[in-house]
Amino acid sequence: MYRVPKQPSTKPGFLLVLLLVAGCAGGPPDTPPVEERVVIAHRGASGYLPEHTIAAKAMAYAQGADFIEQDLVMTKDDELVVLHDLDLDSVSNVSTLFPGRARDDGRHYVVDFTLEEIRQLAVSERFKVEDGSAITVSPDRFPLGKSTFRVHTFAEEIELIKGLNKSTGKTVGLYPEIKDPAFHRREGKDISAAVLDVLASYGYSKSTDDIYLQCFDRYELMRIHEDLLPARNMELALVQLIGAEADFAPLLTEEGIREISGYAAGIGPSMHHLVDPDSTASDLKVTGLVALAHAAGLKVHPYTFRREPDQIPAYATDFENLLDIFFNQVGVDGIFTDFPDRAVSFIEADK
Amino acid sequence: MYRVPKQPSTKPGFLLVLLLVAGCAGGPPDTPPVEERVVIAHRGASGYLPEHTIAAKAMAYAQGADFIEQDLVMTKDDELVVLHDLDLDSVSNVSTLFPGRARDDGRHYVVDFTLEEIRQLAVSERFKVEDGSAITVSPDRFPLGKSTFRVHTFAEEIELIKGLNKSTGKTVGLYPEIKDPAFHRREGKDISAAVLDVLASYGYSKSTDDIYLQCFDRYELMRIHEDLLPARNMELALVQLIGAEADFAPLLTEEGIREISGYAAGIGPSMHHLVDPDSTASDLKVTGLVALAHAAGLKVHPYTFRREPDQIPAYATDFENLLDIFFNQVGVDGIFTDFPDRAVSFIEADK
Numbered sequence: 001m002y003r004v005p006k007q008p009s010t011k012p013g014f015l016l017v018l019l020l021v022a023g024c025a026g027g028p029p030d031t032p033p034v035e036e037r038v039v040i041a042h043r044g045a046s047g048y049l050p051e052h053t054i055a056a057k058a059m060a061y062a063q064g065a066d067f068i069e070q071d072l073v074m075t076k077d078d079e080l081v082v083l084h085d086l087d088l089d090s091v092s093n094v095s096t097l098f099p100g101r102a103r104d105d106g107r108h109y110v111v112d113f114t115l116e117e118i119r120q121l122a123v124s125e126r127f128k129v130e131d132g133s134a135i136t137v138s139p140d141r142f143p144l145g146k147s148t149f150r151v152h153t154f155a156e157e158i159e160l161i162k163g164l165n166k167s168t169g170k171t172v173g174l175y176p177e178i179k180d181p182a183f184h185r186r187e188g189k190d191i192s193a194a195v196l197d198v199l200a201s202y203g204y205s206k207s208t209d210d211i212y213l214q215c216f217d218r219y220e221l222m223r224i225h226e227d228l229l230p231a232r233n234m235e236l237a238l239v240q241l242i243g244a245e246a247d248f249a250p251l252l253t254e255e256g257i258r259e260i261s262g263y264a265a266g267i268g269p270s271m272h273h274l275v276d277p278d279s280t281a282s283d284l285k286v287t288g289l290v291a292l293a294h295a296a297g298l299k300v301h302p303y304t305f306r307r308e309p310d311q312i313p314a315y316a317t318d319f320e321n322l323l324d325i326f327f328n329q330v331g332v333d334g335i336f337t338d339f340p341d342r343a344v345s346f347i348e349a350d351k
Numbered sequence: 352m353y354r355v356p357k358q359p360s361t362k363p364g365f366l367l368v369l370l371l372v373a374g375c376a377g378g379p380p381d382t383p384p385v386e387e388r389v390v391i392a393h394r395g396a397s398g399y400l401p402e403h404t405i406a407a408k409a410m411a412y413a414q415g416a417d418f419i420e421q422d423l424v425m426t427k428d429d430e431l432v433v434l435h436d437l438d439l440d441s442v443s444n445v446s447t448l449f450p451g452r453a454r455d456d457g458r459h460y461v462v463d464f465t466l467e468e469i470r471q472l473a474v475s476e477r478f479k480v481e482d483g484s485a486i487t488v489s490p491d492r493f494p495l496g497k498s499t500f501r502v503h504t505f506a507e508e509i510e511l512i513k514g515l516n517k518s519t520g521k522t523v524g525l526y527p528e529i530k531d532p533a534f535h536r537r538e539g540k541d542i543s544a545a546v547l548d549v550l551a552s553y554g555y556s557k558s559t560d561d562i563y564l565q566c567f568d569r570y571e572l573m574r575i576h577e578d579l580l581p582a583r584n585m586e587l588a589l590v591q592l593i594g595a596e597a598d599f600a601p602l603l604t605e606e607g608i609r610e611i612s613g614y615a616a617g618i619g620p621s622m623h624h625l626v627d628p629d630s631t632a633s634d635l636k637v638t639g640l641v642a643l644a645h646a647a648g649l650k651v652h653p654y655t656f657r658r659e660p661d662q663i664p665a666y667a668t669d670f671e672n673l674l675d676i677f678f679n680q681v682g683v684d685g686i687f688t689d690f691p692d693r694a695v696s697f698i699e700a701d702k
Contacts, residue, residue, distance in 0.1 A: 048518040049409060054499065055511070058406035062396065062413035062692070142518045146510040148405065152499050159497040160406070167399040167493045341413070 031331035038334030041065035047338035080154035173210030225263035237265035266299030303336035382682035389685030392416035398689035415695035431505035524561030576614035588616035617650030654687035
C-alpha cells in the first residue's frame with residue numbers, strides 16, 4: 001500500500017470522491033458484527049520491526065492479526081520477493097553493496113538484481129537520504145541499521161504463515177499485493193501469473209481460503225478474474241485497492257462500485273476516502289462509500305492505521321478513537337494497520 | 352538449557368536431591384507476588400518457531416515474555432552466536448553445506464567454523480537423523496526445513512531486544528547462558544570474558560539492569576563474580592543452573608544453597624528438582640528446594656515448561672495445571688517455557 005498524506009483533501013482526487021459519493025450517502029451503513037472484523041498486518045508488525053521482514057511477520061502473527069500482508073515484486077531471475085517498493089534503496093544497503101547498478105533515476109530496481117544478490121542485502125527500518133546520510137522515516141520505530149534482517153521470497157513467507165498455523169493451531173491468512181503489474185509487463189514479466197502459480201502450489205485456490213489478493217490496477221484485476229484464475233481452475237477473493245490519485249475517482253461512483261463487484265470481493269480505499277479529513281470530532285463527514293460498497297456485497301478494508309500523532313486525522317483524538325470511528329461509525333469490515341496488537345486489543349475489548 | 356528426561360526419578364541425581372533436601376522442607380514456601388512472576392522465553396517462542404531464530408525471539412517478545420533467553424557459543428573467529436548446542440548438526444544443514452568438516456565424533460562444531468561460514472547455514476526446527484533422514488524432534492511444532500531462518504550473533508539479538516524496547520516502550524530483559532566454558536577454554540577461548548565485553552558494550556553493567564546471566568558451571572560463575580565482573584566495574588545478577596547429573600547434588604543442600612547465594616541472585620533448577628516426578632495429583636511431593644533458596648535470598652526459575660503431553664509430569668493434568676502447581680503451590684519466581692504466550696495468559700488471569 002502507498003502511504004497517503006495526512007491532509008489529502010488538498011489533492012483534487014479526494015475532493016472529487018466526496019462530490020461523487022455525496023449523493024449516495026444515506027444514514028450510517030450497517031456495521032459488520034464485531035466478531036467478523038479483521039485486522040490486516042500492514043507489511044507485518046511494521047510499527048515495531050522493519051517492514052516485510054520475517055521477524056515483523058512473526059511478530060504480527062503473535063499479536064493476533066487475522067491477515068498478514070505481502071507486497072510482491074519480481075527479481076531479474078523471476079523470483080517473487082516481499083518488498084514494498086520497486087527499488088531497494090529505502091530499506092537496504094543496496095547502494096553500498098552494489099555500486100554502479102542504479103538506473104538513470106538513481107534507484108536500484110529489484111528487477112535488475114537476482115534473488116541471490118538481493119539475499120545479500122542488509123534490510124533496515126525505512127529511511128531517506130539527506131546530505132548523504134540515512135535518516136529514519138519514523139523516529140519512534142525500530143532503530144536504523146540495528147540487528148539483522150534480510151529480504152525473503154513469497155514462498156518463504158507462505159511457509160512461515162502455514163508453519164505457524166500448524167504450530168499454533170490458528171488460521172491466519174495471506175493478503176498479497178501485486179505491485180505495479182504494468183511496470184513488470186514493461187520489464188517482460190507477468191507478475192500476476194507468477195503470483196497465482198505460487199499460490200496454487202501452496203494450495204490457495206478457492207475463494208473460501210484464507211486469502212485476499214489485492215492490486216491497485218483494475219485492468220489487471222479484471223484479467224486475473226477473467227483469464228488467469230479460470231485458466232488455473234482457481235477462485236480467489238480479489239480486492240480493488242483505491243489510491244488517492246484522480247484516476248481512481250470513477251471507481252467510487254455507484255457505477256464504479258458495481259463494476260468492481262463484478263470481479264472483486266472487496267475494496268481497499270484510503271481512510272480518507274471514507275471520512276473527509278476536514279471533518280471535526282463533532283462533525284464527522286462520512287462519505288457513503290462504505291454504504292455503496294456494502295450494498296454491492298463488497299468488503300471494505302481501508303488503509304493505513306498508524307498510532308503516530310501525525311498519522312491521526314484531526315477529527316480523532318488518538319489511535320483507539322480512530323479505530324472506534326471506523327469500526328463503529330463508518331462500519332468498515334477490517335483495517336490495514338502497522339500496529340496489529342493495538343487493533344486486536346480494541347476489537348477484543350469491543351466484543 | 353538441557354532437555355531433562357520426563358522421568359528423571361530413575362536417575363540417581365534426582366533421588367539424591369530429594370534425600371538431601373527432605374530434612375529442610377517445611378510448609379509450602381511463601382509464593383512471590385503474582386505481579387513479580389516472570390516468564391522467560393526458552394530459546395524464544397521455540398514451541399512455535401525454530402529455536403533461537405530472530406523470528407522466534409520477535410514472537411516471544413510479542414507474546415509478552417519478560418525475559419528472552421540466549422544460549423551462547425563461540426565461533427572459530429571468536430564471535431558469539433546464539434545457538435543451544437556446541438555443534439550445528441541438529442538445527443542446520445551444516446553437514447550438506449560443509450562436507451568433511453566434522454570432528455571424529457561426526458559432529459560439526461561451532462568453534463571450527465567462522466561466523467561468515469555459519470551465516471550461510473539454513474536453520475530449521477530441531478531434528479535427529481535416522482537411517483539418513485532428518486526427523487523432527489517435536490512433530491507438533493514448526494515444520495522441518497520450511498521458510499528461511501539463519502544463525503545470528505549475540506550482538507544482533509541484543510539489538511533486536513533493545514530496538515523492540517524502543518519501538519514498543521516495554522522493558523524486556525536478556526537471559527544469556529554461557530555454554531560449557533570448560534569446553535571453550537580447552538579450545539583456547541574465554542567465552543565468559545567475551546560475553547561480558549559484549550554486554551558492557553551495550554550498557555548492561557548493573558545488577559538492576561534487565562538481565563540474568565546463567566551458567567551450569569559453578570566455578571565459572573564464581574570466577575565471573577570474583578574476577579571478571581569486578582575487573583570491568585560491572586555487577587550482574589547471576590543464575591546458577593542446576594542439572595540432573597549427580598555432581599550437582601551438593602548444590603542442593605543448605606550448605607550448597609548458601610554458597611550459591613554468595614555469588615548468584617538465583618537458581619535455575621529442573622522442575623523435577625522442585626517436585627518429585629513420582630508425585631501424584633493428590634500427593635504432591637515438593638522437595639523444599641524453593642524454601643531453601645528463598646531463605647537464602649535466591650530467585651528460583653525452573654526449566655522447562657512445555658505443553659506437549661509427554662512433557663507434562665503425571666501429577667499435572669495439563670500445561671496450565673502444571674503452571675498452577677509451580678506458581679501457586681511450589682512458589683517459584685519465574686519459569687523457562689517454550690510457550691511464553693500460555694504462561695503470560697496464565698499469570699494475567701491469576702492477577
